[in-house]
Amino acid sequence: MGELHVRSVLVTGANRGIGLGLVRHFLGMPKPPQWVFAACRDPKGQRAQELQNLVSKHSNLVIIPLEVTDPASIKAAAARVAEHLGTSGLNLLINNAGIAKPNLLDNETLEDMTQIYTTNTIGPLLLGQAFLPLLKKAAQGSPGSALSCSKAAIINMSSSAGSIEELYVWDHAEVVSYRCSKAALNMLTKCQSLSYQKHGILCVALHPGWVQTDMGGSGSRKPPLTVDASVQGMLKVLSSLSEKETGTFLNWEGKVVPW
Template identity: 75%
Template sequence: MGELHICSFLVTVANQGISLGLVQQFLGMPNPPKWVFAACRDPKGQRAQNLAFSHSNLVIISLEVSNPATIKVAAARIEDHLGCSGLNVLINNVGIAKPNSLDNEMLENMTQIYTTNMVGPLLLRQAFLPLLKKAAQGSPGSVLSCSKAAIINMSSSAGFTEEVYLWDYGQVFSSRCSKAALNMLTKCQSLGYQEHSVLCVALHPGWVQTDMGAQSALWPLVTVDTSMRGMLKVLSSLSEKETRTFLD
């Protein structure tokens, strides 16, 4: 396993759960990034603000992934902070789920979940691709890595098509379909962005002790801290052979 050496990092939904845990892990690194951007709907949330108060390299960004206008404003603000450098890592962790069956699923429900879980990540990466390309161009060598430029999509094994994970315990139909679409989006992005030296990976963080994860727990959950420490190990070891893959 290598060591992460990144100058800038952005994660969405950073005021709670997995994203907040990731922010804390990055800030606690021996050599933390120069810039940690934490995007969330409510930038005045207490937990995020407490971290920002004690870490001058943490910037809280207002962002709603289903609103293209807020994405554009967020990208411009982050570019102002980065100056001539680019964005090394974009971690998209937005996700919602609404339990429902095949027979009862509704257009409004499917539209909301697809917009949040798949279309939002697509719009985000369109907006931040110029900054990711700039980071890749400014990094020496041709080997893909998170230290160069990377898009990390937080997915779920619930989106597997070969083996439908825990179907008997909860269909969560719309969420499963949206995560399967997100996995395909990751593969498409890896093919489309490989010429720009941007690594693209989908990650499943485990069944984690968050507000969402605890709602339907069937067995003891992984703590946020354990999951995020494991994720940092994965991020530090990613290379060209992992791009366009789904990792658990």
């Protein structure tokens, strides 16, 4: 299992938490990608300050404005990425942006369910559609027919909270809308894998673990994983993915998560 080698990668929700951790690790690789696209809602805002600091040190880092619930914003982001890539395609799309609200089943609302489903499930659907031409171009430009993240891949950041069999930490957090959105994201990943395999694109749902982020650490219990540990594990998994893993649901250690 070697190091992950990609020419270009786009990470959504890249201004904090796991997204920012992924960007840092890509930039810190012995052979970093030629292009690291860090997408977030407000690139010039206070919450993107760390990203802005990284840009001043890394010429291969480009911050892309992106609201994943807005089709026009997604289309504009794809156009901006295409301008930078020129004749080459995008190797790796990591749909990391996501939100959660600590709702119990009894106080779940139409508004919250809609907002969370739109961000966590519809966003990755629309991003996959918008970036498909660039992913196809990357796949066509890569030698051989075997699927891999170095060739072209969509990685959807899921959660074992969306596993219908596991119902991870239910007693700690019901987060019903979040669970439903991630279960739906898993089905989307399976559908993408079936539809996009003919284009040479690998698609996987990835559970990063319960991580010490603003979202993961909002409850009374401290999550067991640091961002660094989660990201290092996930990048190791991404480096090893092949055709047999497309359409699967894995965790940061490469273990299969039950649907």
